[in-house]
Amino acid sequence: MDGLAAAQHCSSNLVLILDYGSQYTHLITRRIRQLSVLSLCISGTSTLQVIAEHRPRVVILSGGPHSVHAADAPSFPSGFLQYVEENEVFVLGICYGMQLLVQKLGGQVRVGEEQEYGKMEITVEKEGGIFRSEDVGESQVVWMSHGDEAARLPDGFSVAASSRQGSVAAVENRERRLYGLQYHPEVTHSTKGMDTLRHFLFDVCGVAADWKMQDVLEEEIKIIKKSVGPDGHVICALSGGVDSTVAATLVHKAIGDRLHCVFVDNGLLRYKERERVMSTFESDLHLPVTCIDATDRFLSKLKGVKDPECKRKIIGKEFICIFDDFAQEMEGKLGRRPEFLVQGTLYPDVIESCPPPGSGRTHSHTIKSHHNVGGLPKDMKLKLIEPLKLLFKDEVRLLGRILNVPESFLKRHPFPGPGLAVRVLGDVTEGNALDILRQVDEIFIQSIKDAGLYDSIWQAFAVFLPVQTVGVQGDKRTHSHAVALRAVTSEDGMTADWFYFDHKFLQDVVRKICNSVRGVNRVCLDITSKPPATVEWE
Ligand SMILES: Nc1ncnc2c1ncn2[C@@H]1O[C@H](COP(=O)(O)OP(=O)(O)OP(=O)(O)O)[C@@H](O)[C@H]1O
Ligand SMILES: O=c1[nH]c(=O)c2[nH+]cn([C@@H]3O[C@H](COP(=O)(O)O)[C@@H](O)[C@H]3O)c2[nH]1
Numbered sequence: 045m046d047g048l049a050a051a052q053h054c055s056s057n058l059v060l061i062l063d064y065g066s067q068y069t070h071l072i073t074r075r076i077r078q079l080s081v082l083s084l085c086i087s088g089t090s091t092l093q094v095i096a097e098h099r100p101r102v103v104i105l106s107g108g109p110h111s112v113h114a115a116d117a118p119s120f121p122s123g124f125l126q127y128v129e130e131n132e133v134f135v136l137g138i139c140y141g142m143q144l145l146v147q148k149l150g151g152q153v154r155v156g157e158e159q160e161y162g163k164m165e166i167t168v169e170k171e172g173g174i175f176r177s178e179d180v181g182e183s184q185v186v187w188m189s190h191g192d193e194a195a196r197l198p199d200g201f202s203v204a205a206s207s208r209q210g211s212v213a214a215v216e217n218r219e220r221r222l223y224g225l226q227y228h229p230e231v232t233h234s235t236k237g238m239d240t241l242r243h244f245l246f247d248v249c250g251v252a253a254d255w256k257m258q259d260v261l262e263e264e265i266k267i268i269k270k271s272v273g274p275d276g277h278v279i280c281a282l283s284g285g286v287d288s289t290v291a292a293t294l295v296h297k298a299i300g301d302r303l304h305c306v307f308v309d310n311g312l313l314r315y316k317e318r319e320r321v322m323s324t325f326e327s328d329l330h331l332p333v334t335c336i337d338a339t340d341r342f343l344s345k346l347k348g349v350k351d352p353e354c355k356r357k358i359i360g361k362e363f364i365c366i367f368d369d370f371a372q373e374m375e376g377k378l379g380r381r382p383e384f385l386v387q388g389t390l391y392p393d394v395i396e397s398c399p400p401p402g403s404g405r406t407h408s409h410t411i412k413s414h415h416n417v418g419g420l421p422k423d424m425k426l427k428l429i430e431p432l433k434l435l436f437k438d439e440v441r442l443l444g445r446i447l448n449v450p451e452s453f454l455k456r457h458p459f460p461g462p463g464l465a466v467r468v469l470g471d472v473t474e475g476n477a478l479d480i481l482r483q484v485d486e487i488f489i490q491s492i493k494d495a496g497l498y499d500s501i502w503q504a505f506a507v508f509l510p511v512q513t514v515g516v517q518g519d520k521r522t523h524s525h526a527v528a529l530r531a532v533t534s535e536d537g538m539t540a541d542w543f544y545f546d547h548k549f550l551q552d553v554v555r556k557i558c559n560s561v562r563g564v565n566r567v568c569l570d571i572t573s574k575p576p577a578t579v580e581w582e
């Protein structure tokens with residue numbers, strides 16, 4: 045709970061979100077943080093004790109795929125309504141969350157005669173509560189996604205807005221500080237959504253905008269100093285990526301030279317990555333880094349392995365073995381073993397690792413084991429320091445700016461720890477797959493940079509396909525490999541869409557690849573969003 049303690053120290057205005065499995069729950073968290081208010085998200089079925097530990101000023105009940113009538117419909121714990129009453133906590137139910145409030149307080153929710161999906165128009169029936177006419181006017185366009193509706197309101201509640209079809213769009217009981225919106229104010233299609241959230245938090249609930257990155261930084265530094273103590277030593281696994289670079293810079297600020305950074309060349313890095321990372325660390329960041337060449341260790345363990353999960357687990361385990369070995373080596377040098385390992389774990393990793401039961405969301409590492417979260421051995425000797433555990437990627441970039449981390453690091457596309465192993469489908473050691481992939485990837489990324497598109501794309505890369513296709517090159521028949529190109533836009537990597545390149549750009553890239561990379565005679569473009577695909581192919 046270190047991160048939570050730090051967060052709370054910075055704010056007594058916490059907005060706690062109880063997650064019932066809506067695909068927009070994270071968006072609510074982000075929108076509220078954009079208003080400089082600390083927001084955290086926990087399972088919708090958390091116990092009252094866990095909820096109370098957070099000491100929230102406001103609780104938001106999220107939307108979700110269930111119907112409140114279903115036998116397994118998730119709900120807040122018994123005693124919750126009494127708790128909020130006694131502690132004068134404000135509650136806002138959104139969609140399923142509103143239906144839950146209505147039903148639990150003795151109103152009635154039924155299957156609507158018509159379902160409302162997508163853009164709808166609603167009319168304010170009652171202003172002065174959740175709606176203020178300066179913000180929203182009389183009617184507004186909102187985004188809805190529901191089949192159930194509130195048929196009868198509990199005592200003390202009134203309708204604050206209705207949809208054009210006549211269904212209840214917003215409810216409130218000002219005296220009891222309970223509010224509900226049937227639509228999703230957090231999505232951009234709800235044109236007045238942000239205005240409504242702002243008015244609700246600041247004017248209705250009296251929350252103060254006191255969540256500032258500078259405070260987060262100072263609080264994290266204090267906590268790290270305290271847990272490491274005056275003589276402790278710390279290892280930082282540094283990849284050259286955004287997260288570990290910001291985490292390392294922050295920990296370095298806290299404990300100085302007792303931080304020992306290590307960069308592992310696992311043989312699965314991109315073209316000239318090791319040289320580039322090592323030289324920029326020295327020249328731009330002035331952080332001493334030890335480079336460990338572990339190519340043989342990784343590649344010999346991966347030989348013949350085709351299954352993506354097996355590959356990921358082997359890589360995750362090998363990383364930790366290397367950090368443990370490094371800790372031992374440092375013990376020889378320092379006369380004291382480093383006790384801690386810094387990781388750049390982010391908030392989405394944490395949330396995805398504990399979805400609410402019955403929400404229908406799968407455990408993230410059953411989709412794929414991310415090497416730094418799900419894949420850690422239970423008997424790990426090093427204790428973790430994860431200073432970014434409560435932040436989203438864009439917030440990490442902001443923190444990096446405060447720490448004067450050069451933009452060249454902050455703007456880098458994410459690159460997964462398992463590296464090219466999840467981009468060479470099948471056995472990574474077969475033939476010269478890794479080498480071919482490095483060349484194709486470099487051409488693709490360089491072309492994106494030359495076209496000025498790098499910063500508009502969340503992540504771009506090439507994939508090596510273990511299939512050979514027939515081609516004709518220089519009048520000769522070839523039977524060579526096919527590769528795929530993938531570029532996506534995203535806010536946090538949890539959902540993604542494919543990036544639209546113009547035809548000329550694609551034509552040029554494909555020509556360059558086929559003309560200069562031996563062993564490739566076909567290039568495909570991946571235009572699948574996430575979901576249904578994931579960003580990486582394995
Ligand atoms: N080659 C590597 N050497 C040392 N540590 C690594 C390496 N690759 C990954 N790691 C560790 O695994 C963690 C997770 O990797 P991840 O790719 O999510 O983060 P990142 O590399 O710091 O940032 P980004 O997501 O922008 O690539 C890193 O924060 C780092 O601690
Ligand atoms: O450090 C990491 N270790 C991993 O094991 C890992 N797997 C995926 N990714 C990155 O996470 C984001 C989402 O990827 P997926 O849609 O493929 O799950 C994308 O940015 C991926 O590159 C990883 N990062």
Ligand SMILES: NC(=O)CC[C@H](N)C(=O)O
Nearest residue numbers: 107108139140190191192
């Ligand atoms: N988006 C939601 O929260 C939907 C709530 C509920 N499943 C309905 O269809 O009405």
Ligand SMILES: [Mg+2]
Nearest residue numbers: 283285459460
């Ligand atoms: Mg990375």
